[in-house]
Amino acid sequence: xxxxxxxxKEVSAWFGKxxxxxxxxxxxxxxxxxxxxxxxxxxxxxxxxxxxxLHEEVEGARVEGSVxxxxxxxxxQGVDPVAVRRRIGMVFQKPNPFxxxxxxxxxxxxxxxxxxxxxxxxxxxxxxxxxxxxxxxEVKDKLKQPGTSLSGGQQQRLCIARALAxxxxxxxxDEPTSALDPISTAxxxxxxxxxxxxxxIVIVTHNMQQAxxxxxxxxxxxxxxxxxxxxxSRIFTNPQDTRTEQYITGRFG
Amino acid sequence: xxxAVALEVSQTVEAGPVKKRDLHLGDxxxxxxxxxxxxxxxxxxxxxTLYLFRLSIPAFQTFGAKxxxxxxxxxxxxxxxxxPFIYGTVVSSLLALCISVPVSLGVSLFLNELAPKxxxxxxxxxxxxxxxxxxxxYGLWGIFVLAPWLRTTVQPLLGKTFGFxxxxxxxxxxxxxxxxxxxxxxxxxxxxxxxxKEVFRAIPDHQREASxxxxxxxxxxxxxxxxxxxxxxxxxxxxxxxxxAMGETMAVTMVIGNxxxxxxxxxxxxxxxxxxxxxxxAEASSQIHLSSLAAVGLSLFVVxxxxxxxxxxxxxxxxxxxxxxxx
Ligand SMILES: Nc1ncnc2c1ncn2[C@@H]1O[C@H](COP(=O)(O)OP(=O)(O)O)[C@@H](O)[C@H]1O
Ligand SMILES: [Mg+2]
Numbered sequence: 001x002x003x004x005x006x007x008x009k010e011v012s013a014w015f016g017k018x019x020x021x022x023x024x025x026x027x028x029x030x031x032x033x034x035x036x037x038x039x040x041x042x043x044x045x046x047x048x049x050x051x052x053x054l055h056e057e058v059e060g061a062r063v064e065g066s067v068x069x070x071x072x073x074x075x076x077q078g079v080d081p082v083a084v085r086r087r088i089g090m091v092f093q094k095p096n097p098f099x100x101x102x103x104x105x106x107x108x109x110x111x112x113x114x115x116x117x118x119x120x121x122x123x124x125x126x127x128x129x130x131x132x133x134x135x136x137x138e139v140k141d142k143l144k145q146p147g148t149s150l151s152g153g154q155q156q157r158l159c160i161a162r163a164l165a166x167x168x169x170x171x172x173x174d175e176p177t178s179a180l181d182p183i184s185t186a187x188x189x190x191x192x193x194x195x196x197x198x199x200x201i202v203i204v205t206h207n208m209q210q211a212x213x214x215x216x217x218x219x220x221x222x223x224x225x226x227x228x229x230x231x232x233s234r235i236f237t238n239p240q241d242t243r244t245e246q247y248i249t250g251r252f253g
Numbered sequence: 254x255x256x257a258v259a260l261e262v263s264q265t266v267e268a269g270p271v272k273k274r275d276l277h278l279g280d281x282x283x284x285x286x287x288x289x290x291x292x293x294x295x296x297x298x299x300x301x302t303l304y305l306f307r308l309s310i311p312a313f314q315t316f317g318a319k320x321x322x323x324x325x326x327x328x329x330x331x332x333x334x335x336x337p338f339i340y341g342t343v344v345s346s347l348l349a350l351c352i353s354v355p356v357s358l359g360v361s362l363f364l365n366e367l368a369p370k371x372x373x374x375x376x377x378x379x380x381x382x383x384x385x386x387x388x389x390x391y392g393l394w395g396i397f398v399l400a401p402w403l404r405t406t407v408q409p410l411l412g413k414t415f416g417f418x419x420x421x422x423x424x425x426x427x428x429x430x431x432x433x434x435x436x437x438x439x440x441x442x443x444x445x446x447x448x449x450k451e452v453f454r455a456i457p458d459h460q461r462e463a464s465x466x467x468x469x470x471x472x473x474x475x476x477x478x479x480x481x482x483x484x485x486x487x488x489x490x491x492x493x494x495x496x497x498a499m500g501e502t503m504a505v506t507m508v509i510g511n512x513x514x515x516x517x518x519x520x521x522x523x524x525x526x527x528x529x530x531x532x533x534x535a536e537a538s539s540q541i542h543l544s545s546l547a548a549v550g551l552s553l554f555v556v557x558x559x560x561x562x563x564x565x566x567x568x569x570x571x572x573x574x575x576x577x578x579x580x
Contacts (some may be wrong), residue, residue: 057465086468096463100481108469
């Protein structure tokens with residue numbers, strides 16, 4: 001763990017009085033895929049949402065600890081959460097393209113928020129992002145159609161393209177394939193492995209096989225705590241903690 | 254379902270038709286009663302329309318289609334044209350919309366997107382209570398509070414500052430188009446805000462997070478994920494509010510000044526389709542006067558039906574579209 005791009009120190013998160021995340025320290029190397037696994041309700045989504053300061057948008061929610069993005073604390077004094085979210089991409093469980101926008105405008109949305117309106121620049125970045133998200137061939141003739149007219153798997157790749165358009169160093173994904181069929185899932189998994197060259201990915205997954213297939217590092221969560229983190233092959237072949245072992249061998253959760 | 258249960262169910266279903274008569278007699282009676290009630294409601298509506306239509310035939314025979322645009326309404330010389338009332342209805346309703354739509358959008362966005370939950374609940378309740386106040390009470394308030402205030406304070410001020418615009422010229426009467434527009438605006442604001450609030454609430458949170466995660470500020474999020482997504486729903490709410498404003502009678506009759514003339518100034522008295530009927534029906538003595546009032550009523554009825562149908566169509570479209578978005 002020489003030069004992590006993303007590092008958390010003792011991050012805790014609450015919903016009102018309910019503590020959902022308990023002192024998690026974690027770090028991600030550049031150009032890696034980092035999988036978060038664990039039974040549902042163990043705080044994976046909440047932790048992920050602490051990494052781009054989205055958690056605090058929930059009424060009554062609170063975060064403690066620090067999250068360093070390229071050594072800079074995104075919870076530091078005077079840091080604007082909006083600016084943080086511009087630098088960290090996020091893809092959700094359910095594909096959520098903007099229903100009022102075309103395919104093109106969906107991908108361009110982040111750029112427009114950043115103040116880029118020049119048509120030629122937008123067109124170039126939209127194409128590049130759609131190519132990156134392995135969607136360009138399928139939608140290049142449908143750029144003006146509503147984003148919601150695409151299939152579920154295409155919508156999710158559209159959301160990936162939308163997140164990639166602003167060139168974020170880190171991409172957060174919360175069970176991005178759990179609402180998709182196996183073929184769309186396989187496409188996205190392949191895409192993520194290719195994306196590693198450009199971004200660092202933190203992905204929550206319900207599917208242990210998925211974590212094993214694509215990730216470099218795997219983190220096992222249980223009741224808000226990070227039980228064990230390590231190289232994926234090591235976690236799946238030689239877990240140090242008995243709870244990790246029980247979970248990956250399917251004995252609970 | 255276990256095999257045994259499934260078998261039993263299928264046997265019961267198969268045995269069904271034999272005993273159907275006695276078994277479902279209650280259901281059948283109930284069905285026929287409901288069907289009768291539903292049919293009679295439709296018949297009643299049809300009869301009402303027919304009656305209104307028959308009543309207004311003499312007016313249309315005498316004045317022709319010109320009835321709808323003619324500007325003269327004179328019970329003494331028995332010349333009737335609905336022009337001033339159509340103008341009055343359109344202008345007072347549009348004025349009400351111009352004031353109410355921004356306010357309603359502000360209220361519903363504040364309640365739904367910004368206010369903490371407890372405050373939103375109390376305020377939402379209060380706003381909805383406004384819709385429960387009888388319109389005659391709004392009328393009284395208009396006469397005793399709003400009109401004097403307009404006459405002594407607002408209209409002189411408007412006249413002084415914007416007097417170069419014809420809308421704000423002329424003597425301050427208090428009662429008139431401006432008073433009617435304001436009272437209507439207050440009356441339709443609860444309707445429009447309540448519908449907008451429901452439309453906004455139907456937008457799933459993951460739509461808002463989509464823009465927040467892209468680095469949208471709160472305002473940008475409201476614009477991208479709430480207003481843009483709810484465009485047709487907002488339009489539906491506005492059209493329903495317009496329908497209410499056009500049909501409102503009591504409060505308008507009390508504050509609009511009741512003069513069958515078109516005056517460009519908002520300070521001047523005017524009259525609407527609904528208010529002229531309420532005002533003159535009791536004392537209309539001649540056949541042609543009554544018939545002309547009925548013709549005004551028929552026009553109002555048709556326009557209201559069209560507006561409601563339009564609102565339904567628009568709201569239905571947004572429903573099916575957000576259903577698609579949530580697939
Ligand atoms: N909006 C919320 N309000 C209150 N509690 C919540 C909310 N979202 C999640 N929780 C609680 O926080 C805990 C962690 O949830 P979450 O992070 O969604 O788990 P996971 O993603 O691992 O399934 C759970 O106990 C859940 O009930
Ligand atoms: Mg989750």
